[in-house]
Amino acid sequence: RANGEKRVWSLNSFDIGRPLGKGKFGNVYLAREKTSKFVVALKVLFKRAVKENKIEHQVTREIEIQCSLKHPNILRMFGYFHDESRIYMILEYAPKGAVYAKLLSSPNKRFSEETAGAYIGQVADALQYCHSRNIIHRDIKPENLLLGVNEEIKIADFGWSVRNQSDRRTTLCGTLDYLSPEMILGETYDEKVDLWSLGVLCFEFLVGKPPFETSNSNNLCKNISEGEFKIPPYVSDDAKDLIRRLLVTESKYRIALNSVLKHPWILKHRAGKV
Numbered sequence: 001r002a003n004g005e006k007r008v009w010s011l012n013s014f015d016i017g018r019p020l021g022k023g024k025f026g027n028v029y030l031a032r033e034k035t036s037k038f039v040v041a042l043k044v045l046f047k048r049a050v051k052e053n054k055i056e057h058q059v060t061r062e063i064e065i066q067c068s069l070k071h072p073n074i075l076r077m078f079g080y081f082h083d084e085s086r087i088y089m090i091l092e093y094a095p096k097g098a099v100y101a102k103l104l105s106s107p108n109k110r111f112s113e114e115t116a117g118a119y120i121g122q123v124a125d126a127l128q129y130c131h132s133r134n135i136i137h138r139d140i141k142p143e144n145l146l147l148g149v150n151e152e153i154k155i156a157d158f159g160w161s162v163r164n165q166s167d168r169r170t171t172l173c174g175t176l177d178y179l180s181p182e183m184i185l186g187e188t189y190d191e192k193v194d195l196w197s198l199g200v201l202c203f204e205f206l207v208g209k210p211p212f213e214t215s216n217s218n219n220l221c222k223n224i225s226e227g228e229f230k231i232p233p234y235v236s237d238d239a240k241d242l243i244r245r246l247l248v249t250e251s252k253y254r255i256a257l258n259s260v261l262k263h264p265w266i267l268k269h270r271a272g273k274v
């Protein structure tokens, strides 16, 4: 809209297409806005499920945060609306789907150094943008990364993002693999938790599994808080160096994002090396 006034949306503004993904709180559908023919992804959340899980505050915070973010590597949220039983998020459509699916279908279930380097550089770019706005994502993992029309990374699902204060009230669900030591230990934390997750993501892209994976979960917490991990020999020395600078248990010693963006391994695989 020219003067940016908030348009009021409703379900009959859209033609609904095939389901794109299924979630615990509701599904995502391909959709097309009737007048503009603009294609979007429509995430539907059931109000009852949101209420039962006491995550209304997370949904409102996500909408507030994601509508304010505009970056090529962050999935846009164009708006939202609700009816008596559901909340709808109007999202940018990522035509090349989930990074997670691409990782599973890659040879040896891992990416080449070129692909991994390009993706990690784009995630670092998007995180630098978020942190400059005092926003911590807190849930960086392959499941929350999508791919745009040119295979560019789109960080999605700010359901766990917060403004920069430690908010330990929300019990974290889903995989613990990506949790930083300070979060595991319930200490106060800051945006450096995203750096830890970036290190876990880099490891998983290059190795095909997260660094602290073990059979039973209490060892997992021990391994994470002690930061013990082994990087296989086929990983390049540059990539090993970056992983080791990100997976540092003491958060204040983790490499800063602007140094990540200047790291030799990232510069080598940056598209166009801008």
Ligand SMILES: O=C(O)Cn1ncc2ncnc(NCCc3cnc(NC(=O)Nc4cccc(Cl)c4)s3)c21
Pocket (backbone or CB within 6 Å): 020, 021, 023, 025, 028, 041, 043, 045, 055, 058, 059, 062, 075, 091, 092, 093, 094, 095, 097, 098, 146, 156, 157, 158, 159
């Ligand atoms: O592979 C897929 O995911 C399917 N897919 N394929 C293409 C594609 N293009 C765009 N979006 C897709 N999926 C939606 C991604 C999301 C973005 N933002 C979200 N936010 C959210 O879920 N919030 C939320 C949920 C439950 C509770 C709470 Cl508190 C908050 S989900 C797409």
